[in-house]
Amino acid sequence: MAETEFYPDWYEKVPPSKSFRSIFKWGYPDVFKHPNKRLYAMMKDAFAMTDADFAEKMNLGEEEVEFDIPSRLTEAQLDELRAIVGTENVHTDDFNRLRVAYGKMMYDLIRLREKIIENLPDAVVSPRDKEDIRALVKWCNQNRVPVTPYGGGSSVMRGPECPHGGISLDMRVYMNKIIRLNTINQTVTVQPGIMGRDYEAALNNAPEVFKTEERYSGGHFPQSFDSSCVGGWIVTRGAGQNSTYYGKIEDLVISQEYVTPVGDIVTKEYPAEAIGPDIDQLMMGSEGAFGILVEATLKIFKYRPENTRRFSYIFRDYA
Ligand SMILES: Cc1cc2nc3c(=O)[nH]c(=O)nc-3n(C[C@H](O)[C@H](O)[C@H](O)COP(=O)(O)OP(=O)(O)OC[C@H]3O[C@@H](n4cnc5c(N)ncnc54)[C@H](O)[C@@H]3O)c2cc1C
Known part of the structure; x- marks a missing residue:
């Protein structure tokens, strides 16, 4: 897999307002991340592509969104x-x-x-x-x-x-707040539209934000962290990169509140129950089909950055 001199001139502009690109760009509008040279070489190798395939930018989506499909609501x-x-x-x-x-x-x-x-x-x-x-x-x-x-x-x-x-x-516009942080139970109650990064930042900065003694972490880090919210994690029964340690989202959720056409479904904040079926587990993964999640209480963990060490392994091959 030879590295080449050519390296694409990746697009690095904040997408124009109301453009197609502003919808499909991943993550924050002014944050850019591109394949490094080794990954670029690997991509070409894996997909039988050449430098020529990366020379011209196509379908950038900079145009303002416009179409002729009227709303059907009167x-x-x-x-x-x-x-x-x-x-x-x-x-x-x-x-x-x-x-x-x-x-x-x-x-x-x-x-x-x-x-x-x-x-x-x-x-x-x-x-x-x-x-x-x-x-x-x-x-x-x-x-x-x-x-x-x-x-x-x-x-x-x-x-x-x-x-x-x-x-x-x-759900993101207003329903994006932390309602309660309970340091005795080590739980947090949130509205569903709080985005992953805002949730984790508020917990990490709990002494400044909530006047707690400790810092906390939610322990949930899907690869879509920058583009997903806590409610989305719950109703899709998500997993994160540290879930082998903290548990998947269904292991972190303690109670939930849903609004449905036939009334509210509210579960209570117990650490465990001896009855079934488990309504919390039934609702998680429902993708909005069983109701609208409007509030949830989740476990949180003490955050000690000084005890954190990050490392990764690279395997030579699959053998
Ligand atoms: C590049 C990429 C990487 C990803 N990595 C991961 C990963 O590591 N782990 C993982 O688990 N998933 C991953 N996903 C999938 C996706 O990010 C998750 O399913 C995420 O949990 C969705 O959350 P969201 O806030 O974006 O929800 P949305 O995409 O907005 O909604 C997802 C579904 O939930 C429903 N919904 C949203 N909010 C509510 C609510 N309040 N009440 C009821 N229903 C609601 C929506 O109607 C929809 O059906 C990835 C996706 C992409 C594109």
Whole structure:
């Protein structure tokens, strides 16, 4: 696997506002990470590609999102939604509808680069609290309008897509707070839309943020950490790179609260139960099909950076 002199001129610009690229770019808009020279050589080798394949930039997606697919909700229906959450929290413009329509698997990225537009919600609604979600779920049920929650949007299962339209609930805008940190039980109660990095940063900085004596860690680090939120981790039954030590998300969650069309499902904060079936386990992995997760309590761990050592192994081959 010979290294070459040529090394691609990778794209390093903050995506233009409301562009296709601003939707499909991974992670934070101003953070860039590219294959190093050895990985570049390995990619060419593995996929039988040449330097010429990397010479020209294609389908950059810098154009502003624009299409001609009107919302199927009537103005009267939109007014009812606005009355529930406030006018500023209901969006029907092209960019906002496409922004929440796909996840971040390769198929999604290709569709966005090639401007293939499908499975859009008719409106994107940002609930401010549980009460908003209860009212929205009730309204959707009465009006037979589908409702699809949207967390960090890193899905690889096409869960955030809206094949029958309806409303997409953007959980990140308001429902992104830490509600309680309990140092005696070593638990934290959060709203579902808090993004992975914000969650971990708040726990690491607990003495400054919550006036605790100790620093904490959530212990959950999926590769999609920068583009996923705690609620998303729970409803997809996620795993992280340190899960062999801390446990998968279903080992970390202690209690949950869901809003459903037939009422709330609330589990209690016990360390263990001697009855079954285990409702917490039934709900985790439901991908939004059983209800909207509005609150969760999770285990946390003392964070001692001075005791942390990072290392990795490289194997010569698979033998
Ligand atoms: C490059 C890449 C790497 C990845 N690495 C990992 C990994 O290491 N480990 C891993 O487990 N997964 C991984 N994933 C998959 C994905 O990141 C996880 O499934 C993640 O937990 C999804 O969280 P999210 O916040 O992005 O959820 P979204 O993508 O926004 O939503 C996922 C599903 O959950 C539903 N949903 C979201 N919020 C709620 C809510 N509040 N209530 C009810 N339903 C809701 C949505 O409707 C959708 O069906 C990866 C994905 C990518 C693209």
